[in-house]
Amino acid sequence: MPETADEWIADLESHGYTRLDEWKGMRAGARVRHIGQRYAEASDRGTANVVAILRNSGSSWERDYESPDVEIVVERDKAGPTTWANYHTVLVEIQEPIQA
Helix, strand or coil: CCCCHHHHHHHHHHCCCEEECCECCECCCCEEEECCCCCHHHHHHCCEEEEEEEECCCCHHHHHHCCCCEEEEEEECCCEEEEEEHHHEEECCCCCCCCC
16 A cells, blocks of 8 residues: 555556646645544644545546546645545635634
């Protein structure tokens, strides 16, 4: 199993994925959370940063499910790098407190 974000990216690329600059408002550096992380801090601040976005156009997934095959490589705050499917990744818009 890959141990670094670069290794995750290389693994995906070796399976036909290519990099995207953006996916539905997500770009490298964006704060995100996994859809299963529903606690307040995850929703407010996110739990990971996007490292890269990759798509496998024409994959069997795209053909079978008629849905884009997009993987998001993330660097999690407390657990290191991994990939999340695009439908498991939620973009977090960090709301800064209002300064009086």
